[in-house]
Amino acid sequence: MTDATLNDLPSPTRTSLAQRLKNPALLLVPAVVFLVLIYVFPLIDLFRVSMSGPTWSVYFERVFSVPLYWESLLRTMQIAFTVACLCVVLGYPTALLIHRTRGLTQILIATAVILPYFIAILIRTYAWMVLLGRNGPINKLLQTLGLIDGPIGLLFNRGSVLLGMTAVLLPLMVLTIYASVSRLDQGLTRAAMASGAGPLAVFWRVLLPLTLPGIGAGFLLVFVAGIGYFITPTLLGGPGDQMFAMHITQQADSITGEGFLQALAVVLLVITLIVVGVAGRIMGFEFIWGGGKTDTAAARRMPTPKTVTRGRRRGVGMVVADLLGWPILRIMGRLPAGWGRWTVRVMGGCVVATLVIPIIVVMIISFSKASYLTFPPPDWSMRWYEKFFSDSNWMSAFWNSLAIACLSAVIAVSLGATAAMGIVRSDIRYKSALMLLLVSPMIVPPVVLGLSLYSLFLNVGLTGTYLGLAAAHAIGGIPIVVVIVAASLQAVDRRLEQGAAVHGASPLTVFRTVTLPAIAPGLGAAIFFAFLHSFDELVLSLFLSSPRMKTLPLMLWADVNYQLNPVLAVVSTLEVLLVVGGIILARPVLARGRSA
Amino acid sequence: MQIPARREMRSELPDVQPVSTAPAQQAIGSSISIRNVVKKYGAFVAADRISLEIEPGEFITLLGPSGSGKTTLLNLLAGFQNIESGEIFVDGKSIQHVPTHRRGFGMVFQSYALFPNMTVAQNVGFPLRMARIDRITADRYVAETLEMMRLSDHAQKLPSQMSGGQQQRVAIARAIVMRPKVVLMDEPLSALDRRLRESIQIELRELHQTIGSTILFVTHDQSEALTMSDRIAVMDAGHIVQVARPIEIYRRPQSRFVASFVGESNLIDAEVIDRKGTVLTLRTPSGHVFEAASRDGDHDKRATVLVRPERIRIHDAATPLSMPATVISALFLGEVLRIEVRLDDGQTLLIRCSDTSEMTLPQVGQQLHIGWGATDGWVLS
Structure with missing residues (x-):
């Protein structure tokens, strides 16, 4: 300690102001x-x-009395729920697949999931329109195989909406589940196996319970996103698939609905907030950003009531697992040993293909010579x-x-x-x-x-x-x-x-x-x-x-x-290149996140 | 090693003479005075009115179990956290309002905290660069310090390319390169294996003699504290429970906590029946009589007596001050035998006796006569 540092101490008042400014x-x-x-x-x-x-309440009464709106509200919830379920079922094996592969394979699969995540929803939806279109590759393939005579309408129905939304939202689910899977201690799996648990038992007793919060978070994020969606259903859906958010944009075009329009938006917002609020009460609001607690160490030391209730809930879950899941798994356990591993590989592989193929098809079409959308392109230009x-x-x-x-x-x-x-x-x-x-x-x-x-x-x-x-x-x-x-x-x-x-x-x-x-x-x-x-x-x-x-x-x-023309494919291809470039630049961070 | 004090170079005042031309001399550490310092985390009191006077150039160890407040005290000294009430003086001046980077301390962290993006030489040179010491002088100091820590061959390596022991030596080099008057060490050796730890303990001890800084060393390892310190401050639950030289702490602990935390101990509850000066005569519940020394002879009716395992002797036959005991276990540990016995009132005692050629390992269940002299027992106050 030198005299200098001690003598020029600021006076108390200056210190307090300076310290306040340093906060x-x-x-x-x-x-x-x-x-x-x-x-x-x-x-x-x-x-x-x-x-x-x-x-x-006059506008709200109208929202809930006109069948057009509340039926659409119900439909929206139903579609969002179905999409979230599909995403869990398809996303979990994919997350496991990323976790279990190593080296180049892992990088490729992870890229195949991350890449679509950062490409604009509009472009990915457009890719599906190309893929499912009357002259699209799927119709062409079916015709070549002789399964159908002429092109069939794959677009503009409930199926294409579900498919499109699931494909668009899957990366979000996979990344959320992967985050919780990769945080698992590898030693736990080994300990379970050393204690005599087979692969299925490890999954049911260790893997699934510990990654349940990740699944829940992914489910809610997808569900909430699904409720407010309108790009994908507008483009892929038919007249029977009107989502709630679509009404708001349509009403917005005609200015007549002042007040009622806002009521529609408020209903959508309140439903979202309720879902998020309930989820946040149960598993903590951290699920939104997938991060750890921001609270300080002092708060972490004390057991909060939340963890206590969580303990009880797990008790109920255990009972369910014992009564229902376990007998089913015992039966499934008779299947050959490699079966579980192959389920993960096949399902994960299909998901990865579903995510990547549309983008590749669009990139190929951008070099087409034809002035309409057809695949494979008749000529290149x-x-x-x-x-x-x-x-x-x-x-x-x-x-x-x-x-x-x-x-x-x-x-x-x-x-x-x-x-x-x-x-x-x-x-x-x-x-x-x-x-x-x-x-x-x-x-x-x-x-x-x-x-x-x-x-x-x-x-x-x-x-x-x-x-x-x-x-x-x-x-x-x-x-x-x-x-x-x-x-x-x-x-x-x-x-x-x-x-x-x-x-x-x-x-x-x-x-x-x-x-x-x-x-x-x-x-x-x-x-x-x-x-x-x-x-x-x-x-x-x-x-x-x-x-x-x-x-x-x-x-x-x-x-x-x-007009669906190949200029859109050009823009899409350029966007993909932009994202790929960005991901290459950002790779150090992503790699670090993965190892952490 | 004769290196002038460099800490003064950070001074901006002209009246402080640069000492680079002064005759070679030892830097003298600062005195530190900690007075009634309180620190709370929410409802948890990490430091409860702690007071401690540290002499210039002293090697003092804060010893205690985890959560006892020793690292908190070190953090308060370093300025990482703010004191709730109380004050700390360094060389008689309060450091309350001095920010960390102007306190001019050196510090060694448990996790080393070496900058991963800098080479060893850059890490060690960091404090010099912060003090704006010119390049040539700084390079010389870095080279000297690396030489001293036997790291000269590693100057251009990155921390990640070195072993744990080497990294810790780099961290120590960084802490002493400025010859600071105070060096803080936060469990610096706990991540190392035993053999390495022992060799660095001796090195640190010698280093302390060389640079003369006041060293505040935090550890939970009692043998480390006994080996290295001039004095030990034993901490428990936010309090300092005893401050004394290692030999005093070991032989004359003030409380049950200190007695059982430092070294292995036998604690015997007994009734006081007689007193001669400071020596008390006591009787165990089962009626065996023994003697023990106390600080001043004052006593209550009952007392707790500490007998270190190595002070208990095994007799061939019963004596007036011996008691019968049954062997529960006997282990040969190399230089010592570790024998556990049970007295007839059920209390178990631990005995360590050095290995001699005529000694045979007792059998489990064998009857022994054990006892100790008046100076071997210590009455806890």
Whole structure:
């Protein structure tokens, strides 16, 4: 200790002010202010307008009295539930397959799952339209095999909606389950086998119970996403498959429904919130972002009532497992030993194929010479690429999207990364509540968000501006950034920072020499995904853009609805290349996440 | 090793003379005074009004079970956490408002905390770089310190390319490269295997003699504490229960907790029947009489007596101050025999006697006569 450091101590008052300014909780302020202004207030306003009728409930009564709406509501829940179930059944073997393979195979399978996850939903839905179309490969294949005489209509029915939605949402499920499977201690499986449990018993008694929270989280995320879906069902569904969210977009086109429209959105939002709320009570709200608790070590020491109830629930589960599952498994146990392993391989393999094939087909079609969609292409050419790059409409949409995405990424990363610092490094109360606010845009149906922002943007003149769209996209970008950056910050060894500080590094130097290098990969990934989120965003843009300013997804949307031509395949191929490039850049982070 | 103190170089005041030209001398460590320090985590009191005076240049060990507050105390000293109430003075000056990076300490972590992206030389040179010491001087200091820790051949390696023992030596080198007046060590040897630990213990002890810093060493390993320390502060549940030299802690513990935490111990509850100066005569429940020393001769009616296993002697025949005992188990451990016996009132005692050529390993169930002298028993207060 030198005299210098002791003599120039600040006076007590200055210290308190300086210390207050150093409080990491202050880092949360910009993001929270931003979200409150552009996300919480519009949603509150949505509630206000929905109750602005002669009596507060008049619009809601209409929602529940007109069969068109409440039948559609029931149908929506039913479809979302079915899709979530399908995703669990198909996703679990796939997650196990990723976990059990090694080396190059594992990387390939993981990429096949992750890649579609980051490609725009619109493009993946378009791929399914190509695949299932009258001149698509499936019809062609069936005809070649002589199973059918002429092309059959595979599209625009309930089956294609379920197939499309399941395919689109599967990666989310696989990644969520994989996260919980990979966290399992390998020793547990070995211990179970050493205690005489066969592969099925290991699965039933050890693997399944321990990964149940992951399954639950995946199920809910898919279900909640399914409730608010409208891109995929609009494009793949027939007249009998009207989803609830579709009514909102359709009503929005005719301005007559002021009040009633908001009531529809509020119903959708409230249902989502109830589902998430109940799930959060049972398994903790961490399931939304798939992360660990943000609470400090002190809180972790004490057993909370939640864990107690969880213990009792597991007791019930055990009874069910003993009475029902176990006898069934005993019978299945008579099957040959390799059967379970092959189930995983075959099912996982099918899922991976289902995820990848549409994308590959679209990429091939982009080089087609034909002016309509047919597979395999009659001849090869680059004419659609030429058309894309020479068409001023497409190019201006491309530059618009690029500019908006860059601006949005800057907003989301600067606000989200500072907020993540604040969340991880401060000791404020209500930390979990703040984290919930920061990530909640993930679960609010985009249709509801778009509608709530619509009137706000009209009033302040942000409609159809770069800044307006970028800010709106940043609402969804912030959760992505917060989750990624918070995870990388939590992985930073505090001892390293302390080691630097104790040996003379000032807080800023500690951040520069220790913290920043450690979170740099995470920060890079966050920038990319925030960019991609905005670049792919369609639903908010539908509400908030003007006819004069089109983004790439908007152009795609218009074209998919009117003329299915190979230019769309070109755009899709370019998007895939963008995502592949991004994933290669982000690979260090993904690899680290996998090993952790 | 004759290296001038470097800590002063971080000073920005002109009146502090740079000492690089001063004659070779030992750096002298700081005195540390911890007064009534309190730290709570929620309802859990990690440090409960702890006071401790540490002499300049002393090697003091904080010894205690996990959760006793020793690491908390170290973190408060380093400034990683804020004190709730109380104060810490270093060389008579409060460090309450001095941020960690200006306290000028060295620290060794249990997990080493070496920067994975820097080479060994860069790791060791980190404190010098932070103090803005010029490159040439810094390089010299790094080379000297690496030489001292016998790491010169590894200067350009990354921490991940080294063994645990080597990494820990790098961490120690980083902590002492500035010749800080205070070095904090948080269980630095607990991740190493026994043999390596023992050799680094001796190295650390010699290092302390060389650099003269005040060293605060945290451990839960009592033999480590006994080997290395000038003094040991035994901690339990947020309190310091005894501070004394290792020999004092071992021979004259103040409480049951210290007696049983440090070393192996036999604790015998007995009734006091007589007193001669500081020596008490006591009687066990089954009526056997023995003697034991106490601090000042004051006593209650009943007392607990500590007899270390190596102080118990086995007699060939009964004597007035011996008692009969039955062998429960007998193990040959190399240099010692470890014998467990049961007295006729049911209490079991542990005996360690050194291996001699005439000694035979007793059989289980065999009857022995055991006893100890007046100076071998210690009455706990």
